[in-house]
Amino acid sequence: MNLQSEVEKIPKKNIRLIQKLLMEWAQEYQTPFPWQDNLNxxxxxxxxxxxxxxxxxxxxxxxxxxxxxxxxxxxxxxxxxxxxxxxxxxxxxxxxxxxxxxxxxxxxxxxxxxxxxxxxxxxxxxxxxxxxxxxxxxxxxGMDKTAIDTNITRIYGRLFCGDLQPINESDPKLIQAIATQLLPTKKAHIWNPTLMDFGATICTAKPKCNICILKKICLARPKLDSGVTLLPTKKSKTFKNSNRYWRGKILKILREKNSGFENFNRENLIESLSKDLDTQVKLNKLIDDLAKEELIWLYKNYIGLGDHPISNNKHSNISHNKYVDS
Structure with a gap:
């Protein structure tokens, strides 16, 4: 696929219309972000x-x-x-x-x-x-760049590719090329969050096509109007008793106890979470994984949050002359 030729097929009038409609929508509905306008x-x-x-x-x-x-x-x-x-x-x-x-x-x-x-x-x-x-x-x-997230992929994939669930279907390189083509000059700080907001509220995984301001030029709309069933973008998994569930439990306990050296030994922590032997085996492995990811420290049979308070010292990763705000 020649990406440039595909992008050039988009009518200029459609580009101008999309920019106009979304900018008008942003003035009325967009959520202001605290990092949006101050170039920090x-x-x-x-x-x-x-x-x-x-x-x-x-x-x-x-x-x-x-x-x-x-x-x-x-x-x-x-x-x-x-x-x-x-x-x-x-x-x-x-x-x-x-x-x-x-x-x-x-x-x-x-x-x-x-x-x-x-x-x-x-x-x-x-x-x-x-x-x-x-x-x-x-x-x-303040650079003119495009930040491609799930919401922006969904909007452009439906508008220009006719894909129902672009996260699974659309070519990421084509989406990037389209996004670059549609970016209004000197307005990236407005345009990108507008698209993110529009994708999060209107062009969602289950789109609200009846109130969409772009529905007249959306290539996916005929399929959506036909009543086709939208397949989920990913399989939903049961959260309870999953690895993420137990990892969260471990970290929550350590956060609340402030993870001092005296707080917990490993066996006590595991027993406080579950008496089931199979679950305890899982918890032992998850604790090792969390340590490898540098989320917790392990020393002998002790466990705590973050870096080890003795061997690593508080600021071991920063040069000895700590940076001071000017």
Missing amino acids: PYYALVAGVCAQQTQMSRILEIFDRWIVAFPTIAKAANASRAEVLTVWGNAGYPRRAVNLHKTLQICINDHAGIIPCDEESLIQLPGVGPFTTAIIQIFGY
Whole structure:
């Protein structure tokens, strides 16, 4: 497939119409994001990490909690791993918090306390992929970039490819090419969140086509109007007793106990969670996994949140001259 030729097939009048309709929709309905208009690279990085695999309502909650606790790069970088994970709380995918913490420490040590703006440097930071890189460039540095998430993929895949569930069906490279073509000049900081909001509220997994402002030019609409059954984008799994369920339980206990050296030994923690022997075997393995992911520490038979309070010291990852806010 020649991506450029496919994109060039999109009528210019349709591009202008889509831009006009969505910009008008944004003025009335879009949720304002606290990182949207102030060109703050730190806020943009935190927002990008929070947005990974997370619904918008949760993103705002996690972002606000993080910025209140760590209003500057220095405060976050100089925090302990346990403090970072406690602030992250039960937001899910806590490995993101560890990666964010490491990234901020790297920015302190290697980038003079500044979040870099070039793609080559950003993509090397822990937990920073193409999406988060674009978020930093758009909202931190005012660049004209496209940040492709699930919502944007869904909108463009339906509009231009006629796919019902674009996450499973559409070519990601084609979606990227379409997104680049439709991006209004100098408006990336408005356009990207508008699309994310529209995909989260209107063009959802089960779309509200009856109130969609783009329905007249949507290639997927005839299929959707025919009453075709939309297949789920992924199989739903039972959460209770899953690995994620038990990992969350372990971390919750350690967060609440503040993970001091004296708090828990491994056997007591496991027995407090379950008396079932099979479950205890699972919990033992999950504890080892959490330690490998640097979410908890293990020492002899003791267990705690984040870095080991003795062997790692509080700020072992930061240079001895701690960064001070100017």
